[in-house]
Amino acid sequence: MAETHSLQDLRQAAVASKVFVQRDYTSGTICKFQIKFPAELESRIDKQQFEETIQTLNNLYAEAEKLGGRSYLEGCLACLTAYTIFLCMETHYEKVLKKIAKYIQEQNEKIYAPLGLLLTDPIERGLRVVEITIFEDRSIGSR
Amino acid sequence: MPVGLSVDGALGYPSPSRPFRPSRYVPVSAATAFLVGASTLFLCFTCPWLAERFSSSIPLYNVVVFLFTLANFCMATFMDPGIFPRAEEDEDKEDDFRAPLYKTVEVRGIQVRMKWCSTCRFYRPPRCSHCSVCDNCVEEFDHHCPWVNNCIGRRNYRYFFLFLLSLTTHIMNVFGFSLLYILHHTKHLDQVDSGVTMAVMCVSGLFFVPVAGLTGFHIVLVARGRTTNEQVTGKFRGGVNPFTHGCLKNIAHVLCGSQAPRYLGRLRKPHSVEVQPPFLRPPLSEAQLEAKAVDNGIQQSKSSLEIMESQSTDADPPPPPKPEHRYPGMPHTQNEECSLLTEAPPTPSLYKYRPSYSSPGKNHTASTHSSKMSRGNSMTESPSVPVTTGQPSYRSDPSLSSRGGAGCRGGGEGGKAGSGGLGGASTFGGRSYPSFTDTLLQSAAASCSSSLRSAHTAHNALGPLISEGTTSTSYKSLANQTRNGSLSYESLLTHSESPEFESAAHELSPPRPHPPHSLSTAAGAPPISGYTSPFLSAQQREGSLQACPAPLRPSPNRAFLRPTSSPPSRAPPLSPRARSLGSPPPGPAPGHTPLGKSLSYAGGAELQHRPSSSGGGTPMQNSTIKQNVANHNTPSHKPVGGVKKVTGVGGTTYGISV
Secondary structure, three states: OEEEEEEEEHOOOOEEEEEEEEOOOOOOOOOOOOOOOHHEEEEEEEEOHHHHHHHHHHHHHHHHOOOOOOHHHHHHHHHHOOOOOOHHHHHHHHHHHHHHHHHHHHHHHHHHHHOOEEOOOOHOOOOEEEEEEEEEEOOOOOO | OOOOOOOOOOOOOOOOOOOOOOHHHHHHHHHHHHHHHHHHHHHHHHHHHHHHOOHHHHHHHHHHHHHHHHHHHHHHHHEEOOOOOOOOHHHHHOOOOOOOOOOEEOOEEEEEEEEEEEEOOOOOOOOEEOOOOOOEEOOOOOEEEEOOEEEEEOOHHHHHHHHHHHHHHHHHHHHHHHHHHHHHHHHHHHOOOHHHHHHHHHHHHHHHHHHHHHHHHHHHHHOOOOOHHHOOOOOOOOOOOOOOOOOOHHHHHHHHHOOOOOOOOOOOOOOOOOOOOEEEEEEHHHHHHHHEEEEHHHOOOHHHHHHHOOOOOOOOOOOOOOOOOOOOOOOOOOOHHHHHOOOOOOOOOHHHHHHHHHOOOOOOOOOOOOOHHHHHHHHHHHHOOOOOOOOOOOOOOHHHHHHHHHOOOOOOOHHHHHHOOOOOOOHHHHHHOOOOOHHHHHHHHHHHHHHHHHHHHHHHHOOOOOOOEEEEEEHHHHHHHHOOHHHHHHHHHHHOOOHHHHHHHHHHOOOOOOHHHHHHOOOOOOOOOOOOOOOHHHHHHHHHHHHHOOOOOOOOHHHHHHOOOOOOOOOOHHHHHHOOOOOOOOOOOOOOHHHHHHHHHHHHHHHHHHHHHHHOOOOOOOOHHHHHHHHHHHHHHOOOEEEEEEEOOOEEEEEEEE
């Protein structure tokens, strides 16, 4: 029994380190993350893939913060209903955040987890950093 | 309520419970009482007559305006202004004790400083500020409003602004219609209705002036794209606001932007993805393989490096940090712009840079807690460095320079004091840091030289305080530092940010042996007169850029190592030089991309380790090794006495007497 437990434990990877991809403020306070490839990931993931992920995230955040007709209508509606509309309706930003969460989940499942990495939704960190957890590559498999 | 109620951060984890202070609720209670009370009285006593006499649409209109005012008031009061959750411990480990107090980022061509928040444990994003009343960092912090007992920040500024507009309108309506009533009831003023109406008129008349004033003030702020905090601290006085997008766009952003999400109180979904070995590995490119081979010769293997660099080390000294590590909040080192931010001029002006040095030592691991303390303590440092009050540095800190100095988070008291001065200098230098919109490299070079120059100016004025506020401030701290030679040394040691230049600068502070001639001539370089904000306008930067003597390269550490006053040439590997100078630093790992980041990193870690490695004979291990710019050690560690000449970027030469 104990052995089974320990085997199970061994199967679960241990966290080796974390990389934090910081915000890119060169265009102002809009939510945008740096595309720079962190050194720690050099041997873990393809640079292109990483950049693509971050770029997609940036695009999604840009969509969330876009000042368009949609956000304007939402604001007007909210005003007219004395903001009670927020009780029933989800804001545009929240909708895009859900989309982002789904995207990150998908990326994790398809690309990052097999490489021993895990992306954390930046909203959990106040949209300040994208946290990438690097798991220990123990090919010990002491079964 | 989906909008995220957060009363005093009660729903948010970041705000620890604070003692209940009833006095905080007095203004908001009074405001609510007056608003609701006066409006209700008006609607009950005055409006019936108005409806009869004129039209029933008048009371309806007043009710609508009143409800709108009340709704905005409630939103402004109860909505989370954009509180940042406290950073978790693992994120903090990157910014170790020797990380600088400030990090600089370039926002649309203008240098902006991000200050380390010791409470929330992260570098405050631009426009973010820590509210002492709420004890939270708030995004796009405007101010803390006692009348709603809440911070006004990114998420609720719109409601606050609309509240002001609607309240002004409502007060005008109430006053106007009450006046109308009174004018029609001059012979019946003894009636209850008239009495109440007169009272309501008085109250509304009384509140009209301050409310209208505040509304007008905020209309101007919205049009200019500034926050109250920025306006009041004079951040953009004489400078350029990098956050404005033009009047119309600013207004659109406030009124038509999508409701920003709250960061607190979110359901944290646990990762449903299981991560199990064995893991795939991407095929290494040729360049990577080559780098690995080279790396192995100098430092530990890449993988161990990565691990060590990313983690906060407990026991083993992490290998020299890779440049990418030290990045948080700064542009890439690889890009030209990095050099702008990461390079530190070799002159005392480096002190100024130190705070603006962006890369916080990622991993410096080790060391002592002093840096942590100093980081926190730096907040208290400002009083020691008076002057600069004119300079609104970033956010609430009254003195940029002092903060700048405080940027050097390492060190003990003396170090702090010294760093304060240095910081001030750095700040000053930071201000003169040119902002570039075009050639980053040029700008980097220019910034280095300009900071150099400004630093130099500051230092030259060591005796008498320099006229510039910042420089005087930095001077004072420098003076403090000088008094305690060991302290200054210590502060030098503990300075985290800038690389060799900063350490050189520190060492130079007591005596100023060889001011570089180029610098002295450039000392007259455009003073940042009247410029109190931390943002440099393009023109100012251009000016300094032109005055810049030599283009800077991204290997300041190398130049630094060179013990002669020859112009900085990128030159020769540090290690040999370092050794010749008696210090052991291995020099930047060849595999590392240089500069800026590693530099700053090196500065910090290296400095801290200085005391541990005596006489430079000991090979740098630990985090100092990480600092590839180990050459910092060189000057400070010089075992024997005498003057060591150190060349910094821009051809500045300092003689460091040890």
